[in-house]
Amino acid sequence: MPNIVEIAVNTEGFSTLVAAVQAAGLVEALASPGPFTVFAPNDAAFAKLPPGTVQTLVDNPPQLARILKFHVVAGAYRQADLASMDNLISLESSPIPIRVHPVFEVKNSTVLAADIEASNGILHVIDTVILMG
């Protein structure tokens, strides 16, 4: 079974995320055994950010890594596991609010595709880049 990074690389629509993970130097971490739960924003999610935002982050890998780590949680959580939880603590250390009913929503994003299995965790595709605060 492919790991989280391989899934993102081989699936269409995640080129910005893959480029960001590479720029931030997180490839190795996300390919490690984990397990992790990753809320993966697709290209359209990154495109919603105003001009300059992504550029400034790509120019500053530690700051980019911090935003990306907010999308990652230690442990494998499927949608069903999250039904009874209000929030998860991200690797960035801030909480991510979760709602499963009536729609599966992560903070202010909506999950477009849930429970994608990887060898080292679970991916949920989201439609908005989520931010701490």
Added chain:
Amino acid sequence: MSTTTLTPTALPPSSHEFSEVIHRLEAGGSMLPDTPDNLKQIIGIYKAYAVPMDFYWRDLLYIAERVFLNPFPAFKYFISKDYLDRPNVYAGDTAELRIWRGQADAHPELRAFMEKGESNRKIPRLLHHLWHDRINMEFAEACMDAMLWHEDINPKFNAYLDSEEYRESSDRAIQAYFQGNPVMLGLYKLFPEMFREQVKKLSYYANLGLFWEVMAPVFFEMSDLYDEGKLTTVPEAMKFLVNGIFAVAGRPIYHHVDIRGECYEIIPKSQGFTWLYEAALPYVEAVFYRTAPFRGTKSYNAQAGQIPSRQQDFHYGILYADVFPVGSAGIPPTLLMQDMLHFLPDYLVEEYRQHGRGEDDILIQLGITFQRSMYNVTSAVIQALRAALLYPLDDPNPEHLKANRQFFEQQIDRFKRPEERLRDVQNQDYR
């Protein structure tokens, strides 16, 4: 993350006491009404603010990086030539992300003022300083102090200032700075915490300097766009700020010290501190909302109980300030008002001549203009937070719109106190 969509809201009208403002925010507007006069006032004052700010950020970084722990920093406001020439990261040809199309080194009006001052005489800088013909750098330091003292608003940054790693890197810098100075090294041995606290304070100088390095070119560019006729409404001016906030949100906040040509990274960029989270949001909370009670308006007498005991309840920032006593004793913003006075665009001076007591009360008039403009900046921050943490204004999902409204109402709740000026700035006669 558009902020100008004007779809009629799908929700029933808000019952908030400031429902008019809430509805305007929901329609992509500002807390400040969209009138040509408001636009003229806020843009003019952004320009007048940006010039001293161009000095503030340069000098804050000069103090954080060069003056450092000098025990007698008598010349900390006499910044070196390389800090005046230091290219602003967001202006000029060298900028990777160019916000202002103008030059990257110090603004020409600032240079002219530093050379000749109000007295318009080319005399040595020291004499300008002693004659108090200068930029009031104490105002910038007061803002820094507010950020340092309101500890709860910057938790990650402050946790790092208390970390073992920070202690070690500041220890290295302290030892290097006082190398060959047995008196200071001896004092450091006796009272290490006193020195560490100073280094923390200097890290806040760097923090605020890096924050304002962004705001100065943003304000210069807005002024240029207005002059070119490209900024025509208050919501457009707010949107420019929102986009600026997002564009540089990920800028690193760091503290590097230059000791005898060697760079000591007291807070390295690799810590991941960002402009938005560790500088901009704490700044807005510390300076726009909280700061400290003016010595001239409140009694610090503990029995009188005029001043709240909890820092969260402080409400002495520019959004609450009574501007009418500007120019009298015990009113700190006077320092800033007097700084801006030197750089007002002609159209604002013309405006002030026609109101109030003309040029006689110009400090108060421009102070109120400044308050208006900061309501617009705060609106931009509220809209940026809404865009980052909540939903687009034209979101079709009514639950999402409800969440947006709740957020706006919570933010505006902060103006439900008798000192608020939100009601005043709705009125064009408040001058």
